[in-house]
Each structure stands twice: as structure tokens, then as C-alpha cells.
Amino acid sequence: xxxxxxxxxxxxxxxxxxxxxxxxxxxxxxxxxxxxxxxxxxxxxxxxxxxxxxxxxxxxxxxxxxxxxxxxxxxxxxxxxxxxxxxxxxxxxxxxxxxxxxxxxxxxxxxxxxxxxxxxxxxxxxxxxxxxxxxxxxxxxxxxxxxxxxxxxxxxxxxxxxxxxxxxxxxxxxxxxxxxxxxxxxxxxxxxxxxxxxxxxxxxxxxxxxxxxxxxxxxxxxxxxxxxxxxxxxxxxxxxxxxxxxxxxxxxxxxxxxxxxxxxxxxxxxxxxxxxxxxxxxxxxxxxxxxxxxxxxxxxxxxxxxxxxxxxxxxxxxxxxxxxxxxxxxxxxxxxxxxxxxxxxxxxxxxxxx
Amino acid sequence: xxxxxxxxxxxxxxxxxxxxxxxxxxxxxxxxxxxxxxxxxxxxxxxxxxxxxxxxxxxxxxxxxxxxxxxxxxxxxxxxxxxxxxxxxxxxxxxxxxxxxxxxxxxxxxxxxxxxxxxxxxxxxxxxxxxxxxxxxxxxxxxxxxxxxxxxxxxxxxxxxxxxxxxxxxxxxxxxxxxxxxxxxxxxxxxxxxxxxxxxxxxxxxxxxxxxxxxxxxxxxxxxxxxxxxxxxxxxxxxxxxxxxxxxxxxxxxxxxxxxxxxxxxxxxxxxxxxxxxxxxxxxxxxxxxxxxxxxxxxxxxxxxxxxxxxxxxxxxxxxxxxxxxxxxxxxxxxxxxxxxxxxxxxxxxxxxx
Ligand SMILES: CC(C)[C@H](C(=O)O)[C@@H](O)C(=O)O
Ligand SMILES: CC(C)[C@H](C(=O)O)[C@@H](O)C(=O)O
Numbered sequence: 001x002x003x004x005x006x007x008x009x010x011x012x013x014x015x016x017x018x019x020x021x022x023x024x025x026x027x028x029x030x031x032x033x034x035x036x037x038x039x040x041x042x043x044x045x046x047x048x049x050x051x052x053x054x055x056x057x058x059x060x061x062x063x064x065x066x067x068x069x070x071x072x073x074x075x076x077x078x079x080x081x082x083x084x085x086x087x088x089x090x091x092x093x094x095x096x097x098x099x100x101x102x103x104x105x106x107x108x109x110x111x112x113x114x115x116x117x118x119x120x121x122x123x124x125x126x127x128x129x130x131x132x133x134x135x136x137x138x139x140x141x142x143x144x145x146x147x148x149x150x151x152x153x154x155x156x157x158x159x160x161x162x163x164x165x166x167x168x169x170x171x172x173x174x175x176x177x178x179x180x181x182x183x184x185x186x187x188x189x190x191x192x193x194x195x196x197x198x199x200x201x202x203x204x205x206x207x208x209x210x211x212x213x214x215x216x217x218x219x220x221x222x223x224x225x226x227x228x229x230x231x232x233x234x235x236x237x238x239x240x241x242x243x244x245x246x247x248x249x250x251x252x253x254x255x256x257x258x259x260x261x262x263x264x265x266x267x268x269x270x271x272x273x274x275x276x277x278x279x280x281x282x283x284x285x286x287x288x289x290x291x292x293x294x295x296x297x298x299x300x301x302x303x304x305x306x307x308x309x310x311x312x313x314x315x316x317x318x319x320x321x322x323x324x325x326x327x328x329x330x331x332x333x334x335x336x337x338x339x340x341x342x343x344x345x346x347x348x349x350x351x352x353x354x
Numbered sequence: 355x356x357x358x359x360x361x362x363x364x365x366x367x368x369x370x371x372x373x374x375x376x377x378x379x380x381x382x383x384x385x386x387x388x389x390x391x392x393x394x395x396x397x398x399x400x401x402x403x404x405x406x407x408x409x410x411x412x413x414x415x416x417x418x419x420x421x422x423x424x425x426x427x428x429x430x431x432x433x434x435x436x437x438x439x440x441x442x443x444x445x446x447x448x449x450x451x452x453x454x455x456x457x458x459x460x461x462x463x464x465x466x467x468x469x470x471x472x473x474x475x476x477x478x479x480x481x482x483x484x485x486x487x488x489x490x491x492x493x494x495x496x497x498x499x500x501x502x503x504x505x506x507x508x509x510x511x512x513x514x515x516x517x518x519x520x521x522x523x524x525x526x527x528x529x530x531x532x533x534x535x536x537x538x539x540x541x542x543x544x545x546x547x548x549x550x551x552x553x554x555x556x557x558x559x560x561x562x563x564x565x566x567x568x569x570x571x572x573x574x575x576x577x578x579x580x581x582x583x584x585x586x587x588x589x590x591x592x593x594x595x596x597x598x599x600x601x602x603x604x605x606x607x608x609x610x611x612x613x614x615x616x617x618x619x620x621x622x623x624x625x626x627x628x629x630x631x632x633x634x635x636x637x638x639x640x641x642x643x644x645x646x647x648x649x650x651x652x653x654x655x656x657x658x659x660x661x662x663x664x665x666x667x668x669x670x671x672x673x674x675x676x677x678x679x680x681x682x683x684x685x686x687x688x689x690x691x692x693x694x695x696x697x698x699x700x701x702x703x704x705x706x707x708x
Contacts (some may be wrong), residue, residue: 075545084548089545089546119474119475119582119583120473120474120475120582121473121474140494140513140546140547143510146547147548150516154514154516155549155552156497156512156513156514157513157547158510158513159494159510159511159512159513160508161508161509162504162508163507163508164507189596189599191438191441191443192447192494192596193494194438194500194501194509194510194511195509195510195511198502198509220600221599221603224578224600224603224604225606225607225612227604228473228474228604228607228608242546243600245543246575246597246600248575249575250578250579250582250604252579253579253582253583258579
């Protein structure tokens with residue numbers, strides 16, 4: 001079977017971590033006796049430097065013709081002075097919109113052996129295992145108008161949703177919960193926002209079709225507190241694009257291992273987009289010390305959600321777990337007493353286990 | 355000298371904690387040999403029950419005619435089914451808007467002796483002492499349109515700011531920083547929102563007038579992470595209304611003592627609005643166990659910012675500190691080994707120290 005995967009290395013540590021992810025993908029294909037095409041394309045600052053745009057048309061075309069897309073990271077101080085529409089982030093927002101990947105899934109769990117790296121007291125981390133489902137192609141990110149007004153004396157951004165946009169992501173969250181602990185926490189600001197009141201209504205309507213799933217609506221400010229106070233109460237958390245951006249990053253640091261967090265962005269039918277949660281980390285780019293495991297776990301999600309290769313996905317996740325349990329750590333995870341391994345070495349250790 | 359203070363007890367534990375705050379105010383006035391009028395007025399669910407509206411016109415009139423307003427808390431499950439415009443929260447948003455209190459100040463610090471109650475590891479709490487300055491009368495909370503569209507098939511909320519609205523709150527933050535550690539962290543989402551790009555420009559312009567203050571713009575998702583990872587890096591944090599709602603609640607739980615957090619909402623010239631950060635806590639209302647200290651510390655802010663009584667404000671803060679250091683704890687702060695004191699007893703203990 002031939003599978004087409006597009007790899008978008010991007011900026012900073014993106015190329016280093018996708019290089020290892022590519023090796024992993026090649027080995028999985030070989031093991032399965034399949035021929036996969038793994039093609040690279042430009043995005044972000046790297047694309048801007050070569051083409052003047054962070055998301056060239058060829059990249060869009062390649063991605064749309066793929067079974068799945070694996071992205072490294074975009075952005076860096078080099079491009080911070082650029083106007084908004086050609087900044088690296090515009091490439092990322094653009095590819096999400098182009099692929100229609102409306103549901104961003106971020107699983108967050110504790111790793112035994114990595115609890116020490118967490119800012120939280122260890123007893124709070126027991127059993128933390130949640131998936132944040134963030135709406136990714138609507139809301140405050142994309143609504144119009146988004147512009148200066150009144151000769152530059154005022155400004156507006158717009159939080160806009162259609163019923164359909166809310167329904168599909170909420171339904172996705174319920175479906176995920178059915179295969180997990182069967183609890184959906186929907187985060188909104190229904191005491192202030194009209195969009196949140198509609199969101200809450202749709203959650204209640206959707207819940208009727210999932211009688212085995214418990215649903216709890218909570219306010220975003222309360223969610224920001226409870227993520228820290230009692231993170232293990234959450235199973236599936238579903239929320240608006242901007243709320244999801246803030247809360248998923250908050251949740252990402254709870255376990256102390258943001259270098260271990262993958263994400264999947266899914267639409268209806270087209271290719272999924274997979275990327276590590278960590279950013280481009282320009283401060284450590286090119287040093288060979290970046291943690292490749294968020295990229296590996298993103299590959300696992302890609303195999304599961306876009307290629308239907310559940311066994312291969314689980315094999316990667318188990319290999320990551322085994323390697324961590326064996327005590328190997330990249331610099332971001334290492335305590336003061338252990339000698340950290342580099343990107344390539346960690347990659348080799350895990351691939352050896354798969 | 356005659357001072358007019360309006361007290362808005364509100365709902366849940368609001369009446370209990372404002373009752374103790376009132377006692378404190380009476381004693382301060384007596385000590386100073388002044389005559390203060392302390393008048394109560396209705397707000398929130400209590401106002402709705404008696405008048406059909408969460409913010410009756412008499413309340414607005416009384417507040418506007420005061421030197422300062424002290425609020426307990428609003429809201430509770432009893433009123434959750436009501437339409438948005440008559441819910442208790444509408445009373446709170448309404449009085450903020452009516453008083454024009456555009457800058458919400460939330461000081462967050464660690465209390466020696468209360469570190470155990472924090473979800474964070476103690477070493478991260480060392481030196482945590484910040485003020486969050488949240489824009490309070492604009493942004494996503496108040497922008498129009500805020501309504502259903504397309505026969506209920508879509509919905510919109512609006513993040514709108516005038517230049518003037520951003521300038522005045524940013525300036526306020528810089529002024530506060532000048533009297534502290536001289537660092538302003540401005541939180542925005544400039545890689546996505548046009549309003550954030552304008553916010554960032556105004557921060558840079560304002561910074562020019564405060565050469566002794568360092569300014570650091572950071573993204574809201576990064577702020578959500580850094581508040582947990584390194585909370586002691588922050589001095590003054592200034593941000594948009596909705597971002598401020600989320601981040602200030604996140605920050606509020608870091609120290610483990612949300613029952614100790616006061617807030618002040620200030621405008622230009624008119625009365626300030628002072629309230630504990632904790633909510634109406636309907637689950638413990640009427641039991642006499644609520645922590646009155648956030649209310650007391652709100653009184654201290656009232657004395658400082660609206661009445662210019664710095665010495666009296668400090669005396670209250672010192673008394674709170676001494677009482678905590680002496681080991682007295684309300685139930686929310688108590689460890690498993692100490693016998694908690696009730697609302698009235700804690701109030702008496704602190705007032706005895708003032
Ligand atoms: C880079 C930025 C535009 C992006 C976002 O806000 O969505 C990032 O923070 C993320 O969460 O993937
Ligand atoms: C009750 C609610 C409307 C209010 C807000 O969102 O401003 C509260 O959360 C707060 O922070 O004071």
C-alpha cells in the first residue's frame with residue numbers, strides 16, 4: 001500500500017525533530033513492507049526566506065494531496081518584525097484553515113519517572129490523563145472584521161461561530177470520550193459571551209445522543225484554576241479556539257514534560273495535521289539537544305488517526321515509555337544527576353525499541 | 355471628615371464577609387476619630403429577588419455618590435437559569451461599567467505559613483509578589499455586536515478597544531510598576547489578534563515615558579505556562595479583560611490561598627470598587643466558616659486607593675500577616691492538624707491586632 005506523507009520541517013528545532021520522525025516513519029513502513037512517499041515542503045520562516053511567503057501554494061497542494069501531514073514548528077525572533085500576514089505563524093494558521101482541521105487533539109498525561117520535572121506537587125499528578133479538544137479553524141482567531149477602525153483610533157477582532165462549526169467539534173469530543181473515561185468537560189464563558197451560551201446549548205443537545213457520556217460545562221476562569229488544583233478530574237476537555245490555546249498550554253506544563261506532548265488536528269475526511277506541542281525553541285536550535293519524543297508521539301497519532309495503523313501507533317508509544325523508564329533523558333527532562341542524551345541518540349534508543 | 359462608603363453584600367458568602375469588613379471599617383473610622391457613612395445596597399441575585407433586576411437604579415445612584423464601594427460576591431445556582439441580562443453577573447458587569455472602573459488590580463503574593471496549601475512545589479513560590487492589572491470595562495466582554503445571527507445558526511462576540519481605553523490601563527500599570535520592582539509584563543496574542551498588535555504598540559509608546567521601567571511583551575499562551583513554571587518573575591502584569599479573567603484566576607490558585615486575595619477596580623476620579631477575588635461560594639454560605647481576610651485586604655486597598663489612608667491600610671495588612679503567623683486558620687487554609695476558626699473569630703482576631 002502506498003501512503004503519501006508530507007513533512008513540513010519549519011523553523012528552529014523543527015528540522016531536527018522531523019528528521020528523526022522521518023527516520024521513524026521510514027522504519028515503520030519497512031517493517032510493514034509498505035512503500036510510503038515522504039515528501040518535504042516549506043512552511044513558516046523557512047518558506048518566507050525562500051519564497052517571500054510563509055505558506056507557498058506548492059505546500060498547500062502537496063499537503064492536500066497527502067494522507068497526512070507532519071509539521072515541526074514555526075517561528076523565531078528573526079521574523080518577528082514582519083507584518084502579520086507573512087509571519088511564520090500565518091503559515092501555520094493558513095495550513096490549518098486550508099486543510100479544514102477543525103479539531104485539535106492534545107493528549108496530556110503524566111509519565112512515570114518524569115514527575116520530578118513537574119512544577120506541581122507529585123500527589124496532584126496521580127492519574128492525570130486528559131485530551132484537550134480545541135476548536136482550531138474558527139472563533140476569535142479567524143472571525144471578521146479583524147482590523148483597525150476610526151483612522152487607527154480603535155481596533156476590532158471578532159469571535160464568530162456557525163452552529164455547524166460548534167456542532168462538529170463538540171461531537172468529536174463526545175466520540176473521543178466514548179472510547180475513554182466517558183466524561184466531557186466543556187469550557188466556556190457563558191456568563192459573559194453569547195457565543196459561549198450557544199456553545200453550551202449545543203453541548204447539551206449533543207449530549208442527548210451520548211447517554212453514556214457525562215458532561216460538565218465549566219467557566220474558563222474556573223477551568224484555569226481547576227487544571228492546577230485537580231488536573232486528574234479531567235478526561236476530555238472541549239473548548240473554543242482561543243480558550244483552547246491558553247488552557248492547553250497551561251495544561252502542557254503541569255506534567256513538566258512539554259517536550260513529550262504530541263497533537264493531532266483533524267478535519268472531516270482530508271489529511272490530518274500532526275505536530276509537537278513545543279514550539280520552535282530558537283534558543284536551542286541546531287545544537288542537537290532537542291527532545292524528539294513529542295515528534296515521535298505525533299507520528300504515533302498520525303499512524304492511528306490518518307493511516308488506521310493502531311498497532312504501529314501503540315508500538316511507538318510503548319517504546320517511548322520503555323525508553324523513559326530505562327532512565328534515558330534529553331536535556332529538557334534530565335535531573336541534575338543524570339547525563340542527558342542528544343536528539344539523535346534518543347531517537348535511536350526509541351527506534352531500537354519499536 | 356465624612357466618608358461615604360457603599361457596601362454591596364450580594365450573594366452566597368458575600369453578606370457574611372462584608373459584615374466583618376463593615377466592622378473593620380467602623381473601627382478604623384473610630385480610631386481615626388472620623389464619621390463615615392456605611393450604607394448597604396442591593397446587587398446580584400439578592401437584588402434580582404427583591405427588585406427583578408441585579409443592579410437596581412438606586413444601587414447605581416448610591417455607588418456613584420460614594421467615595422468607595424465594597425462588594426461581597428454575586429451569583430449562585432439559584433439564578434443560573436435566568437436570561438443573561440438579569441443574571442447576578444450582569445449586576446457585577448453593570449456596576450463596573452457604570453463606575454467606569456477600567457483597571458482591575460489583583461495583587462498576588464505568597465504568605466509565609468500558607469505555602470503548604472499551594473499546588474506548586476514550595477521552591478517555586480519563593481518571592482512570588484505580583485499585581486495583575488486587568489482591563490475591566492472593554493474588550494471581549496462589552497464589544498458589540500454580541501448576538502445570534504442568521505436565525506440562530508451563527509453567533510458573534512466582539513473584542514473592541516479604542517486607543518484611549520488601552521492607553522489609560524497601560525499607563526496605570528506603568529505607574530504601579532514605578533512604585534514596585536519596575537517591571538511590566540504585557541500579555542497579548544499579537545501573533546493572531548489585531549487588537550493585540552495595537553495593544554503592543556501602545557505599550558511600546560507608553561514605555562517611552564517610563565524609562566526606569568522594563569517592559570516585556572509576552573503571548574497569552576506563554577503567560578499561562580510561565581505563571582506556573584516561574585511565577586516569581588512577574589512584577590506588574592497588564593492585559594485585556596478576558597485574558598485577565600483567565601490569567602488572574604490561574605495566578606490566584608498558585609499560592610493556595612484564594613481566600614486571601616483582594617482586588618481593587620479603579621477608574622479616573624470616581625469611586626473605586628473593592629472586592630475579594632473569591633466568589634460567592636454557595637456551598638459554604640451561611641455556615642460561618644468563610645474566610646473574611648480577602649474582604650479585609652480589600653478594605654485595606656480601599657483605604658489606600660480611595661481614601662488615601664496608607665497607614666491604616668498597612669496596619670490592616672500587618673494585622674492579617676500577624677494573625678496568620680500566629681497560626682490561626684479558617685477552614686480553607688487549615689492543614690489536617692490544626693483546628694480551624696470561623697468567620698467571626700478570624701475577624702475578631704485580626705481586628706484585635708489592627
Ligand atoms: C503559533 C500560534 C499562532 C499557535 C496558535 O495560537 O494556535 C500556537 O500557539 C499553537 O497553539 O499552536
Ligand atoms: C462573575 C464574572 C462575570 C466575573 C468576570 O468574568 O469578570 C468574575 O469571573 C471576575 O473575574 O470578577
